[in-house]
Amino acid sequence: MRVERLPDLGDAPGVLKAVADAAARRGLPPPAALIGDWFGARAVIAPSVAVEPVSATEVFDVPPGCDEAIGGGWFGYLSYPDGTGKIPMAAGGWSDCVLRQDAAGRWWYESLSETTLPDWLADLKPTAPAPYAIEWHAPDRDSHRAGVLSCLDAISAGEVYQACVCTRFTGRISGAPVDFFVDAVQRTAPARAAYVAGSWGAVASLSPELFVSRRGERVISSPIKGTLPLDHSPAELASSVKDVAENIMIVDLVRNDLSRVATTGSVRVPELLAVKPAPGVWHLVSTVTAQVPTETSMAAVLEATFPPASVTGTPKLRARELLTEWEPYDRGIYCGTVGLASPLAGTELNVAIRTVEFDADGAAVLGVGGGITADSDPDREWEECLHKAAPTVGLALSREQSPASGRYPQ
Template identity: 55%
Template sequence: MHTWGDLSADPLLVLAACARRAQRDGLAPPAALLGDWLGAAAVIAPSVALSPVPPDQAFADNPTTDGGRTAGWTIGFRGFPDVPGGARNRLLPEAVTGKADGLLILGHDGRWTSQGTVPAPRDLDIGPDDHENRDDVGDNHNTADDDDEAPSLDWSAPDRAAHRAAVLNCLEAIRAGEIYQACLSTRLDGVLHGDPLALFTALWRRTRARRAAYLAGPWGAVVSLSPEVYLTRHGRDVRSSPIKGTLPRDADPALLRASVKDVAENIMIVDLVRHDLGRTADIGSVAVPELLAVHEAPGVWHLVSTVTARTGVSGEELVATTFPPASVTGTPKLRARELITGWETRARGLHCGAIGIAGPGELDLSVAIRTLEIAPGGRCEFGVGGGITSDSDPDDEWDECVHKAAFTWGGGPAPWL
């Protein structure tokens, strides 16, 4: 790892400069992971060609050249695998991946370092004003191209009746003893007017999401403001931090710990994560160092727990035995997935899948929630959902979905009302 320039501690300015360089030189666009990834505040691949791949190849441990030599880091995403019968096609490919020859890494101390092959700071055309921290830049500042208009999203009304029917079916299955809990999702359809990178810039400045990600290619773009850790791995140490329990930001966060429904739901998912990690973990190594902690997230408060383990299996096997993430399925996991496929009317697409980066001895993945999928023509989809238990109320569950999506329109009433 090498020191890389005395530049702005604002990663969006560096990301925008990488995007300008890519466009100027005919390179693949950059990818970015912002918030808390690989123990850093930002991880940017200045240029990475992301292409569709079979889902099980999304996060390869050791990307190699044709000659077998290690060739950097793998960055990509993998969508939720289950698709309801008769559902229309996914908006984006099920899985996309690419090999980054180098990374720019912003430490939490505000210093940039680099790994592998990266451009020199002078090649990124960062002006003198960009060498100062720009954390005061407003939500509408467009670092992708200051000449463009601010991006906007037009949302259509989602299918509330279908979501209500799914919740009622789930409650019936819980009463019948088939499952204890399940996560149900709905889809918002919209159109993006503007540049996906400009949208990512505006939304991350608004939310400061801890597991934010921007990926783009000929297939479209992903703008993710996820707050949730699916898997991180450093050497043999593995961590997962499932989220279960949500309140709007203007509510008293203490109500989460006092909620019988939210506490029960979180503990059920913790047990499921312990089981998933335990399938490949060293005997006796699974632990829960954090239980029922209240964390901030875009527009909401969340109840978060953390499960850790030690394992000797590859990152690919770790994903294979735990995917899809426990918090977006249900308990028991297999039966919940079967039932969800019958209750939901739309493919989840990337929603509830995973986004992240893999390298030698490292794996860092988010749960793909609070994530916009954007097709090349601007059409977009946004999945949002929540966990259902025996105490769930269909109207409250719908309100939770709306609260989780509200950051995309700046808060307040839903735009379709």
């Protein structure tokens, strides 16, 4: 293992863009990146990684470490399992080295194979994103409303207690997905942003939500359920009967999922119903912890917990079955997961919400949705979808305000 202190490189999104440009000039595979709050760091960037289609059990199959250093590992994603998307169901790639920006803002080069910093990474300077544009097309409001009403009927009939009914924006990018990602992260600073790309396309995740953190025997999940625009008082969200009920039901589901692989009696809820800001909205966030034996494979953990509880419903299996009937399109990477499995630092995966899927031809898809409970109002649920999507599709920006832009018809 090699750890080398680097000069101050600047902001992580700008460094990612500089690395991406340097890799492209040399004909190397693109970088992968985690930016926000990952492994106790501000950013983890794999300078060049060949992210190729793999099986669902391969993508994060690394024993759980618990070191502060990261060094490298498997970067990749796993799509929502009920249906198909335009990109592979799962893709991943191994990197022997990373650039890491620690919590204090210092940059480090880390290498599992003890190689020195590649010459082509010398003299990196933060780079602004190149111009790009995405002309977004709004979702079908009628089909979303029909899905919400069907969900309310299923709740009344006792088939489910709640479910996450989703819709999607579609568009096409003119420019490079990495420029969209760099620009969006700079504008919105999401907590669990992640980027991976390959010949198949790219995944640009602007997620605020932690699906699983696994370090040694300790596993943490922080489900988000409950949303209110940032211009409202956070106390309004904390006192919302609907949002509180939504969150507590999902916490119970996460507890149940983790208990399938956890040491008996180890599942705990150290944080319940905390109100936290995310791009454009307030969220209710809870935290569930458990002890899982280190010999339990990551594939077994995912089999017990995936797809994430917060994007399915309760009971989980029946909610998933019904969602395939209520949603006219497959989710693809949306509601799946993106992250890194490091043999030193462990595994951290986000919930792939606020996530744009780009195929090889530049077609873009942004899924968005919300939890439906017995007292949900279809019009308010639609408004919640728009509030969640607004920071990503760039409703507040004009082309004159930014070299990059995203917009959709009203």
